[in-house]
Amino acid sequence: MLPLSRTVIATALATACLAGAPLRAQAERVVLGASAASADAMVGCVYPMTGRAAIYGLDSVEGIRLALADLDQEAAVGLPVPRLGVLVDDALSKASYALRIAEGYINDDHVRFLCGEVSSGVASALSDLARRRQIIMVGTDHASSRMTIEGKHPYYFRVSNDSWISNAAGARYLRDIRAEQPWQKIAFLNPDYDYGHVSRDDFLAALDGLGEPYEVVGEFWPKLYEPDYSAYIEALKEAKPDIVITALWGGDFIEFIKQAKAANLFPHMRVANFDTGANYDVLVALGDTPPPGLILSARHHNTWPQSGYNRRFVERFHAQTGRYPTYAAEGAYSGIMAIARVLTKAGVDASNEQVIAAFEQLQIALPEDPDGYTSHIDPDTHQMVQAQAIGTPVPNHDFPPAKVMLGNIRVYDAESLRPPRELIDRRRAAVRGSPTFNDYPTP
CATH class of the missing domain: 3.40.50.2300 (Response regulator)
Structure with a gap:
């Protein structure tokens, strides 16, 4: 110690x-x-x-x-x-x-x-x-x-x-809720470096693999550790997606939620974060009145x-x-x-x-x-x-100072979330012979 x-x-x-x-x-x-x-x-x-x-x-x-x-x-x-x-x-x-x-x-x-x-x-x-x-x-x-x-x-x-596992699970989650909660238009709000771009690619590939129809109405790329999301929030309002898919993480996601809540974004669209959104620090930051429509997951959960x-x-x-x-x-x-x-x-x-x-x-x-x-x-x-659990924030005072934890959980088994062989071969062939695979900005 x-x-x-x-x-x-x-x-x-x-x-x-x-x-x-x-x-x-x-x-x-x-x-x-x-x-x-x-x-x-x-x-x-x-x-x-x-x-x-x-x-x-x-x-x-x-x-x-x-x-x-x-x-x-x-x-x-x-x-x-x-x-x-x-x-x-x-x-x-x-x-x-x-x-x-x-x-x-x-x-x-x-x-x-x-x-x-x-x-x-x-x-x-x-x-x-x-x-x-x-x-x-x-x-x-x-x-x-x-x-x-x-x-x-x-x-x-x-x-x-x-990011493939999380987004493959996320694509399945949106497929599964579609009958009860119809959606068609999606937008991306991801950090402008390797992880954000790959998360977008992974989600779209997973959705295509399921044969789900969709329309991308906007892609927005704030820098890592962006302090001000107001311009992106206004752009999302103008794009009018049904669901915003975001790979913002940690303090960036917390700050976005804070600013988006103040700007009254959440009554107009759902926000989904399939990889990092249900992390404990995010759940603490949500307080006892999280904005409506959040869809969240993380790589480990205190309750699952x-x-x-x-x-x-x-x-x-x-x-x-x-x-x-x-x-x-x-x-x-x-x-x-x-x-x-x-x-x-x-x-x-x-x-x-x-x-x-x-x-x-x-x-x-x-x-x-x-x-x-x-x-x-x-x-x-x-x-x-590994498996992935996706849900929504629900009241829970068992893990203070958090007042909500992940609930209404849907679990996607590990074997179903492996990347398809065809996708692996195609992506490896696309970079074969390149001196580096990391061609996005590195913070």
Whole structure:
């Protein structure tokens, strides 16, 4: 555990993040687990620890703590688990910082694995570095499907739901409600970098695959961490979609909701966020009177699944921090547990090729798995295959300070959300021979 003074500071920072307070100064490195001298493997993680996305880095650190505590308990009863040392540094959501940190991890700290990030633009740069330096990277929170479809390479794996999974589930949700809640016109409001553009592409491809008719009446591309959405809100009013599909995340989505509510947008159209909209920080920000018509999901939920594993994860996180987790916590927890399971299977002295082979065969129970299902890696994409739950905010005071949680849930099973073979082949063929697949702006 952290010394008390640092625990108090971390809790205060997290509370400030949930309240929307800006944080600017770069955070200090966090060192967890075994020392470099005693560790079987060192893991170098990069997360935003300050700024608008800071809560995701802070929660990731706490998720890593929970994973290391679980591994310590297994070791205490004689189970063969590797000793992991984990370093976490603040990249300020900037690719240049992240690359500098990761190079230091590799050159100076001799890490065996990289892990993290939140922004897909930053993560794409890290994935390319991992490929060039032949260091295995475990993605825990970013979601662009281009990293596992077009940009798939031997050294990158992702353990949380990606933009294809979330949008394939979202397309099915809109199909399923259509008879009772007719819709035809859609508009997109996505951040103008890799993740936002790919999310749009994924949703339309999924909707086309279902044979659902639609009309796109607008596409709007605010920059990441945009402070003022008023022009976009007015443009949406003029476009008059039935549903706005948005991939805004974290503080950006919270700020958009706040401004859109003040501008009276919600009585005119529904707003759907299938990948990040039901994150705990968003639910806190909604208060007790969320705007009407929201359709939300996230990569992990405090209320779903109602499995023993998930309840224990949420309760232990709360006991450790005094707050409830955003999805980033479960993603980081999953990343460390996945590394441990792979090293247990392959052996701590295994070659990179042996570790990659073990990753491609990985099956691992995780808090977000519904009863009877076990997450597993798709060897063709290196993406974890997982289910998705979509719903609407309903009153719930069991997870304060949130006053609503996700309810009216529809669950879409993991196997139905795999990207079709034809789509994978087509997208990979389109970039074959290109020097890079990340041709959208990187923040």
